[in-house]
Amino acid sequence: MEFMSATDRVNAAFATLQSELREIRTQDISLMKQLLSINDSIQSLSKKKSDKSRARRMTRKISRKPALAEITDEDQTYSRKDEIKLLTNIKLWKYSQSEESSSGSESEILSD
Structure with a gap:
């Protein structure tokens, strides 16, 4: 069994940590893109619902004259x-x- 020096073990641990952090960052970016897409969809649906409600209220006001x-x-x-x-x-x-x-x-x- 081969023994590694303390410096080599620390460097290997840092390399593993960097690799894991890169994977987490990639996942984070992917999730952020999904979140922004979902937010855009919600805003779009909200605007459509608001427009329909406004049109419905205007129709009610006109029809109630x-x-x-x-x-x-x-x-x-x-x-x-x-x-x-x-x-x-x-x-x-x-x-x-x-x-x-x-x-x-x-x-x-x-x-x-």
Whole structure:
């Protein structure tokens, strides 16, 4: 069995350590590239969802323009109490149908 000097053992240990550190750095760079790619995908999806939500809110605002007070039947006019009840039911329905009910706040949805 051949004996190595202390200097040779230290140099061999440093060479092994350098090699392992290079492998770790390569893995680190690969993981960073994956993370950046995932982040870009998340940002893109977030922007698309935000744009869709904004378009949906604008559509709701445009479609709600005629006030319920203006909608009357020739034989029947709606009382304020009926109007409030109808608005409440509509808001509850929207809340139950909303895809964003888990991420949006209830007050934000009910304010629509």
